[in-house]
Amino acid sequence: MRKQDNRVQIGAWWMLAVLLTLYTLSFVDRIVISMLVDPIKQTLGLSDVDMGIVIGPGFGVAYCIFGYIFGLAADRLSRRHVIYGGVTLWSLSAGLSGLAGNFIGLLGFRAGVGAGEAALTPAAYSLITDRFPHRRLTTAMAIYQMGAKLGASVAFAVGGISIAFATTLQHQNWPVIGTMEPWQIALGLTGLPGAALALLVYTFHEPVRDATIKEKADRAPLLQFMRAERQALLPMAIGFASIAITMYSLTSWTPTYMSRQFDWHPAQYGPALSVISLLGAGSMIVKGMIVDWLYGRGIRDAHLRFFTWLLAATTPLGAVAFFIRDPWVFLVVYAIMQVVALQFVVFMGATLQLLVPPELRGQITGLFLGFFTLLGLGAGPTFTALLTDYLFRDEAKLGYSLAVTTCLTIPLAWLSLRAALAPVNAAFDRRDAAAGSVT
Numbered sequence: 001m002r003k004q005d006n007r008v009q010i011g012a013w014w015m016l017a018v019l020l021t022l023y024t025l026s027f028v029d030r031i032v033i034s035m036l037v038d039p040i041k042q043t044l045g046l047s048d049v050d051m052g053i054v055i056g057p058g059f060g061v062a063y064c065i066f067g068y069i070f071g072l073a074a075d076r077l078s079r080r081h082v083i084y085g086g087v088t089l090w091s092l093s094a095g096l097s098g099l100a101g102n103f104i105g106l107l108g109f110r111a112g113v114g115a116g117e118a119a120l121t122p123a124a125y126s127l128i129t130d131r132f133p134h135r136r137l138t139t140a141m142a143i144y145q146m147g148a149k150l151g152a153s154v155a156f157a158v159g160g161i162s163i164a165f166a167t168t169l170q171h172q173n174w175p176v177i178g179t180m181e182p183w184q185i186a187l188g189l190t191g192l193p194g195a196a197l198a199l200l201v202y203t204f205h206e207p208v209r210d211a212t213i214k215e216k217a218d219r220a221p222l223l224q225f226m227r228a229e230r231q232a233l234l235p236m237a238i239g240f241a242s243i244a245i246t247m248y249s250l251t252s253w254t255p256t257y258m259s260r261q262f263d264w265h266p267a268q269y270g271p272a273l274s275v276i277s278l279l280g281a282g283s284m285i286v287k288g289m290i291v292d293w294l295y296g297r298g299i300r301d302a303h304l305r306f307f308t309w310l311l312a313a314t315t316p317l318g319a320v321a322f323f324i325r326d327p328w329v330f331l332v333v334y335a336i337m338q339v340v341a342l343q344f345v346v347f348m349g350a351t352l353q354l355l356v357p358p359e360l361r362g363q364i365t366g367l368f369l370g371f372f373t374l375l376g377l378g379a380g381p382t383f384t385a386l387l388t389d390y391l392f393r394d395e396a397k398l399g400y401s402l403a404v405t406t407c408l409t410i411p412l413a414w415l416s417l418r419a420a421l422a423p424v425n426a427a428f429d430r431r432d433a434a435a436g437s438v439t
Contacts (some may be wrong), residue, residue, distance in 0.1 A: 028154050044103060087116065097191065162190055316409055
């Protein structure tokens with residue numbers, strides 16, 4: 001019996017490793033383009049606002065729309081098939097983005113990246129929740145969410161190398177395509193390999209769903225549940241969307257900020273940002289273990305409560321970071337913000353998996369991911385660009401725009417999530433009461 005349990009456990013960890021790999025890949029494709037803003041602008045004749053739309057709404061709107069669609073599919077269909085289709089779609093879209101010849105073409109390809117990436121996390125959360133006990137759920141999800149930071153690290157490291165390598169090929173005459181700019185080659189090098197890696201999803205067995213859950217999924221009252229738990233879900237949605245605005249704005253514009261403010265090139269800032277991302281990835285496991293320990297000691301809202309503590313600790317840093325004129329001091333402060341507070345999805349995801357009935361998890365997760373991505377990635381980079389172009393009217397004042405964005409959104413996130421604590425606990429009470437009445 002113990003031998004069988006060990007096999008199951010090994011299978012669960014392998015599944016988690018595959019999901020982590022694919023999630024890491026998704027952030028590589030999501031972030032590399034932020035290292036190529038200025039050369040893309042020069043080639044296609046775009047503005048900061050144009051690039052903000054491409055990086056933000058171009059990705060975020062598609063992610064929001066397809067988040068629910070793929071979440072529904074994850075509740076009813078094979079989650080491995082859903083993930084495979086999504087990874088293939090975003091990888092091809094990311095790799096072919098280099099063929100875009102104008103704003104509309106680039107926008108369309110980025111929408112394809114957003115649509116494909118929307119398939120991964122709802123299905124991944126569902127798989128992880130089925131394979132790991134609640135006492136280890138946050139740690140398992142933290143390992144999965146490491147992909148965001150690992151992806152950023154790989155993007156900054158490999159992206160810089162790819163850009164340098166692509167520069168040596170810019171005069172190469174390619175069949176059918178002709179010559180290509182370095183940024184076009186770099187997007188192909190980092191994007192297209194994902195279509196092959198998507199096959200990894202078929203190297204693990206999908207957990208068998210309970211027949212009653214499948215039946216409930218076909219008639220699950222989504223709107224009824226959302227209305228009943230709106231006092232918990234609404235402030236959570238606002239809070240996580242607010243911090244997403246900060247996270248995506250910083251992720252999208254910090255490379256450009258370092259280029260403009262400190263005159264650093266990708267080969268200089270790439271390794272530094274890569275190290276910061278690796279530190280953030282490692283910290284996620286520690287934070288996941290802390291939350292699991294708190295949850296095990298009876299603090300049922302530990303996921304939200306612990307995150308609000310982190311937000312309170314880092315709020316002052318957001319007010320001063322972009323007024324620092326020494327690049328190394330800036331990197332230290334930026335690293336503290338990234339490592340401590342700007343990794344929030346694991347706290348949201350674990351709370352939802354514990355709060356939401358199994359037959360609705362994919363849909364609710366997809367809606368939440370779509371909402372915070374639409375406002376975070378959709379509005380965040382564009383809002384920052386609008387401040388730069390129309391309020392400060394100076395590209396050199398990008399740091400001011402990032403400071404304003406940060407100082408507005410982090411306090412709002414803290415207030416919203418603190419307001420969610422009592423309703424979340426009440427929702428847990430109703431869940432436990434319903435489970436007790438069934439047994």
